[in-house]
Amino acid sequence: MLALYRTYRPKKIEEVIGQESVVTILRNAAQKDAFAHAYLFYGPRGTGKTSVARILAKTINCEERATDPEFKKQGEPCGVCNACMTIEAGNALDVIEIDAASNRGIDEIRNLKDNIKTMPAQFARKVFIVDEVHMLTTQAFNALLKTLEEPPAHAVLILATTEYDKVPATIVSRTQRFHFRKLTLAEIVSTLKQIATKESVTSEPAALEMIAYLADGSLRDALSLLDQVIAMQGKHLTAKNIEELLGKTDILKVIDLSNALISKNGKEALALLHGIHNEGHNLPQLNRDITEYIRRALALHVNPQLEKLFERELAQTELTSLKKHAQEIDTEYALKLIKLLIEAQTNMRYNPLPIIAFELAVIEATEK
Numbered sequence: 001m002l003a004l005y006r007t008y009r010p011k012k013i014e015e016v017i018g019q020e021s022v023v024t025i026l027r028n029a030a031q032k033d034a035f036a037h038a039y040l041f042y043g044p045r046g047t048g049k050t051s052v053a054r055i056l057a058k059t060i061n062c063e064e065r066a067t068d069p070e071f072k073k074q075g076e077p078c079g080v081c082n083a084c085m086t087i088e089a090g091n092a093l094d095v096i097e098i099d100a101a102s103n104r105g106i107d108e109i110r111n112l113k114d115n116i117k118t119m120p121a122q123f124a125r126k127v128f129i130v131d132e133v134h135m136l137t138t139q140a141f142n143a144l145l146k147t148l149e150e151p152p153a154h155a156v157l158i159l160a161t162t163e164y165d166k167v168p169a170t171i172v173s174r175t176q177r178f179h180f181r182k183l184t185l186a187e188i189v190s191t192l193k194q195i196a197t198k199e200s201v202t203s204e205p206a207a208l209e210m211i212a213y214l215a216d217g218s219l220r221d222a223l224s225l226l227d228q229v230i231a232m233q234g235k236h237l238t239a240k241n242i243e244e245l246l247g248k249t250d251i252l253k254v255i256d257l258s259n260a261l262i263s264k265n266g267k268e269a270l271a272l273l274h275g276i277h278n279e280g281h282n283l284p285q286l287n288r289d290i291t292e293y294i295r296r297a298l299a300l301h302v303n304p305q306l307e308k309l310f311e312r313e314l315a316q317t318e319l320t321s322l323k324k325h326a327q328e329i330d331t332e333y334a335l336k337l338i339k340l341l342i343e344a345q346t347n348m349r350y351n352p353l354p355i356i357a358f359e360l361a362v363i364e365a366t367e368k
């Protein structure tokens with residue numbers, strides 16, 4: 001069975017989720033046939049860089065676009081012409097994918113330098129997609145730079161990387177740059193929902209939210225997690241299943257425990273901690289979740305504007321409760337709490353009974 005993230009790779013611009021500015025600019029370029037010779041796609045993992053590079057390769061070579069001016073106005077590849085289908089299947093001689101991470105690209109870039117000089121074999125233009133471009137050696141970068149200085153008219157280079165800062169400025173300045181952003185929690189949840197439906201998987205909303213949260217802005221990670229959960233739990237997903245499988249504690253429990261801590265209710269906090277522990281949750285993970293929650297509440301207390309940022313990564317339930325806590329929280333106490341929790345995190349690592357370190361932090365924070 002094909003992995004979900006491969007089955008659901010976007011094939012057209014309109015199927016790309018988020019990345020509005022990238023999508024708009026590329027669509028306009030396609031409508032006007034105004035393609036650059038070199039692109040740099042950068043941004044976090046699993047956000048659409050390779051997918052969009054392949055869509056762009058199809059758009060550049062689509063035969064339907066070349067012959068039908070009406071269709072060209074859509075700024076999309078047709079997906080059914082010979083060029084589109086060959087590229088889609090990964091069999092196009094003129095679309096060359098290079099993985100700069102393997103062997104750090106030395107032979108690959110040497111081949112590219114030779115290959116780029118010859119005319120396309122089948123299509124209008126040769127497209128080179130260089131993935132993980134930041135991995136190239138200095139030598140390979142220099143060779144690539146020479147090519148970028150005088151690219152032949154029949155060639156387009158698409159460089160992709162998760163580490164923009166490691167790409168030399170000389171390379172960057174010769175490309176048209178596109179930033180791919182993390183997908184928001186809401187975008188990931190709604191994509192998971194659609195895909196779950198197509199796969200006849202039912203699920204509690206909290207279950208998908210938990211997966212989306214763990215994916216931290218990467219749709220590929222979200223789909224891989226979904227795959228994993230379906231493989232182990234079958235076609236009905238509950239929040240409880242996911243808690244068990246991924247070691248992540250339900251956000252409602254994280255909120256309850258944070259609430260007890262923030263309101264200095266040691267008795268309640270200990271009871272909740274033991275309850276969660278007895279259910280078999282991963283305590284270091286719980287500690288991290290609580291620390292994150294309190295850190296966010298404190299940050300929001302200091303700067304309410306941060307709500308806009310948190311909105312992108314959090315579910316509504318959590319955000320609403322965070323806003324409430326941000327108003328109540330006492331800065332000095334919160335700082336102490338966060339420090340104790342971080343300290344406990346380190347101590348838990350070496351302790352055969354991690355609950356002890358956690359418990360001590362709770363008592364020290366709330367009772368002193």
Ligand SMILES: Nc1ncnc2c1ncn2[C@@H]1O[C@H](COP(=O)(O)OP(=O)(O)OP(=O)(O)O)[C@@H](O)[C@H]1O
Pocket residue numbers: 004005006008009010015016017018019044045046047048049050051052161162180218219220221223
């Ligand atoms: N913006 C997006 N729209 C739709 N699907 C996406 C998007 N981003 C990621 N995906 C999903 O995740 C999978 C992987 O995406 P892709 O390979 O394009 O990511 P990437 O940015 O190249 O990641 P990496 O940096 O790890 O190479 C796709 O097949 C698709 O299922």
Ligand SMILES: [Mg+2]
Pocket residue numbers: 049050051131160
């Ligand atoms: Mg990629």
Ligand SMILES: [Zn+2]
Pocket residue numbers: 061062063064065077078079080081082083084085
């Ligand atoms: Zn086509």
